[in-house]
Amino acid sequence: MTCTLKHGISDYAFGEETACFAHAGSDFHRSLWDGISDAVLVFERTMEKPHYMNAATRNMLGGGSSIQAAVQLCEGGFFHDLMAEGAALDQAEATGSATFRTHPAFGGKRLNGRVMSTLNEQGELYFVAMFHVETEQESAEFLRKEVNSVITHELRTPLTSIKGALDLMKSGLVGPLSDKAQSLLNIAGANSDRMLSLIQEILDLNESAQAGPKPESEVIGIAGLLEGLVATHQGYGAYHGVDVKMRPTDAALQIRAVPAQVTKILSNLLSNAVKASERDQSVDIWAQQSGSEIAIFVRDHGGGIPAELRDTLFERYTKASWGNDRRVGSSGLGLNIVRTLVEQMDGTISFETQTGEGTTFRINLPAWS
Known part of the structure; x- marks a missing residue:
């Protein structure tokens, strides 16, 4: 110019x-x-x-x-x-x-x-x-906002409308459907759910990398948080024939963190544990004091994590294989988001797994006293 x-x-x-x-x-x-x-x-x-x-x-x-x-x-x-x-x-x-x-x-x-x-x-x-x-940070932040805007307005909003229309058709409000039509609607609905879940994971991943001020943290009672998580995941577990339960946890254990982020972390681990389990198995969650930290555990009794995935499990786009015949869509972003959120709270995440016996994920977060 x-x-x-x-x-x-x-x-x-x-x-x-x-x-x-x-x-x-x-x-x-x-x-x-x-x-x-x-x-x-x-x-x-x-x-x-x-x-x-x-x-x-x-x-x-x-x-x-x-x-x-x-x-x-x-x-x-x-x-x-x-x-x-x-x-x-x-x-x-x-x-x-x-x-x-x-x-x-x-x-x-x-x-x-x-x-x-x-x-x-x-x-x-x-x-x-x-x-x-x-700066590079400002450039990355601008790009993050642009990506989130495109995803939200160009993908999630119309897909949500499509999902709503499919649900109305499945409910019978537009009249009776043949078995074949109902089957096709079920497939379309399931794939819509999967796409919405993937979109949300991408938004979560971008949000977890956001620069600038973070949400306000607060003191959280671990026992109460775990009880609430178990209650909300028992229906999901029952659908897959898996018992989601909480082991004894000291009511005095506390951390200071953003409740929504801790909930997101543990919800991801619980849902993964259910997916990794066979029918009639259980998934356990509990916490205990570990020096100056609180250790939170999520354990399944499934087939364990395949050896070829263990070194890259927390990397982006590593798709978990649950070691069973359950077919569950996975974007490979969930555990990467979990690790990012844990590290933002000055915590660590690790796992122990054994083929045929299951996996235990462990999160260590600074204790609040």
Whole structure:
């Protein structure tokens, strides 16, 4: 993009800020602005000329003069991105401030920041932009949000509608169905459930890798949590002919964590344990003190984890084989999510398995006292 600032940028001396920002030109205030690590740029919507830029702006753009830096910003599309329809300047003028992210024109990097609107004593509108070169973490976070948005709006929402329509047909509200039609609906419904489960696992995986503030943690009584989990999984176990039960656990055991995350971890392990079990077998869950940690165990009595999967069990897309004839869809993401969540809580996860005798997963989390 070719950009020409009005009145000729080369004719403007940046040491001669307009009266509106003359204070920025004093040695004291200039040192304050130059001490800010983010780039600072003051300009009008007309783009006649930037009124001020600090040292970080010039350094970010090669360390040349203010004139050279302004030309780089212009030719890189910085002002174009901010002025695009519905973009940052419109939002900042309407609400006072807005975040922005430019196209990757600055050494292949994007610029991230916030632009604020302000009026001078004469009521003239100016904008103050503070920005920096996008970090790898910010880039990954942006991509995560984009992926989640696409998955949610383009996959999960329409699939949920399809599942709802299938359930209505199965319920008989649209009239009686032949046995063959009912069988086809059951297959479609089961695959819809599987796809929705896969979509949720992908969203969970992206969420577990999210940068920034984490959900609030709270003190959790382990015994009560396990009792609730057993109650909610007994129906699932009964459907597969497996008894889900809790072994004795000290009611005084506590951890500090995010309840939803602990529930997600243990629910995954319990459902996997049920899948690994034969009919008339049991799945046990319990906890005990282990030094300064609480150890939580989930045990099944199935066929054990195949030797070829043991070294990569917690890696993405390692699909578990349950060692029985049960056909259960698996995305290979569940245990990777479990490990990620456990590590975020400063915990560890491990397992012991023996062919023909079953598997015990162990999670160690810091105890709360």
